[in-house]
Amino acid sequence: MIEKDIDEQIKWAKINADVLRSMENPRRAYWITFFICIAMMACAVTAEIYQYNTGMGVTNLNNPHMWDMYIASFVFWIGMSHSGTLLSAILHIIHADWRKPIYRFAEAMTTFSLMTAGFFPMIHLGRVWNLYWVLPYVSDRGAWPNFRSPLVWDAFAISTYLSASMLFLFIGMIPDLAICRDNARGWRRKLYTVLSLGWIGSDRQWRNFRKTYLLMACFLIPLAVSVHSIVSSDFAMSIMPGWHVTSFPPYFVAGALYSGCAAIITLFVMLRYYFRFEEYMTVAIMEKTAKLTFAIAMVWTYLNLIEFASTWYGHDIYAKELLIAKAVGPYSWIFWTMLFCGMVVPFALAVEKFRRHMPTMFVVSLLLNLSMYFERWMIVAPTLSMSHDPHQWDIMWPSIVQWAIVFGSFGWFGLLFLVFVKVFPSVSMYEVKEMVFHRRRLINEDAAKVYSRRARDRKDATGEPELEGA
């Protein structure tokens, strides 16, 4: 079915009004979610205070299991951040303009999931108060971090990625902030006045803005790939069976994009409902997002299978034994759930009927992310439970403290995200206008058929755009 990504007859004033309205009066479900998030966060704060005062032992961690859910969650949240960059930077560069109504919240998701991920290495540290020692600051003792350690690379990679993606989010928002400034009153007006940096929409400003945005996009793409490769080297650089895997960097990046895309679908459905964005976050765009997710799911599936194959046909006896233990050992139900939800469930995305049904997509996307969480956990825990020395084999299940903190991290992420979408425009107004502007040139039916699939300017299109308001 050929369908328009967006109704090109939509008036620009309506776009402004709709998006600005979303910042004022969301549905009640928004507030319910908001308070649920605060409650979840309270669980985590309580658990963390307890753990901080008592010691790491309350998490049930023990000698072989030095890492567990905290590290799995860390990898999970870092992974989640990747699709924001995919949508906002990669799709920007390849001129896929259907991204425009949804990239803003995806980019916000990037920033906030990084901010969530950043907590986990801190929470899991034995002496978190000495965290800054991993940074190369000037110390009177001349002590430096150990630059050979992947954990130090993590610190650099994540802080770089976080600052770059925050900057990218902010830069892309400047024209919209100016619109908000012109329509707001009270504290909001003051805030937007500062943040819009005196944007008046002059030609010169637009030119500089385009260049900066493109530059940031180009800067961010290699960064996104390198960040998760570095996270994967936390495992791949070790000598442990199941961790010491050469294919981990691409595997992690694929998994990251996968879970990120699934999260975009989840948030897509939620925002569409909360803020009545049915006209912008259309079913057609959902379909495209779902197809993208499906493609990435297949890449991930492939990489997953070759990882098993290379272990199976390899001569690393420890790794092979571990692989068998994953499939039939005490953690096997997690392993099989992960494979089912990660490899079989995505085929729902290949069915058009499912792709067009929002509640189904919501459930499917949550299942995909469940699989991705399990995947990270299956990387971390079974290796530790069954490493080289059989005397130290052990089965460990995380305690309530770990659960509470991981649970609360979702609350923290949700809280940040919900505050963001209330304070800042979660749909990019100026880019939706651009999209509408280009689509208006294709008013005739034949062209629309082409352009609903391939977003590209056509010089000989009939029907000049209407230049109302700017």
Added chain:
Amino acid sequence: MSLQNIMENWSNYRRGAEEGGHHKYEHRWGMAINLDLCIGCNACSTACYAENNLAVVGKSRFAKGQAMHWLRVERYWDESQNKSSSVTPDYPEEGASFLPMMCQQCNSATCEPVCPVAATYHTPDGLNAQVYNRCIGSRYCSNNCPYRNRYFNFFSYYESSWPEPLNLQLNPDLTVRDKGVMEKCTFCVQRIRAAKDKAKMADRKVQDGEFTTACAQACPTGAIVFGDRLDETSKVAKLWQQHEVKLGVYKQHKQNPEKRGYRIFEELNVDPSVMYLERVRDTGI
């Protein structure tokens, strides 16, 4: 690992353990453990608790795997030949093998490169040192240790492990570690330190047998031999030579395959400093 150190020693750092590494060793402390002599009495482990202020964590935490025994005696059972019903598979009565397992002080230790703050590093004595004050508790070292010989202070044990007046029994030569710090066998570095200082005062070299580690001292059968591998005349160096075990290789090429010496997981190229002498069985079990 200061910048100056990196700049000056860059080419040395690129040499692997096979080429002797980048260290100019003063000593290379090592061990030889004769499993034929080991009776599994755990005296070594107990001595280690006393010498190194190891926390006694209590039953429930021990069961959780949070124990702090730097030296553990691993028990392994062969497949039991005895089919009688009195022998349960969990507690076989015969055929136990014991393996005293402590930090192997690897010369290319996997724990060292992964520590983000360089809290663990290699000393010119050939020891794998752990700087408690520098440790931030990321626990990566323990994850990357194939022997799983690094123990983490999951709790603060001072009050529970040494209630008054037991705190008076603490060894004053070393610290009591607080929660959040990784620790492991040091080859009784405080004894090494003391012996070296004494030798320096007398203007001589440390002599073999002048001191030994707590575990070796406590072993009733003398299964554990400790000494300097660089000192050709030392007992441990002779044992290594006799059993044709070499440092700096990941596979021993023995002239005589009957020699019992081996190093655990040496195929991982971690180059451990502890040699074990295989147990010889005289029965079918």
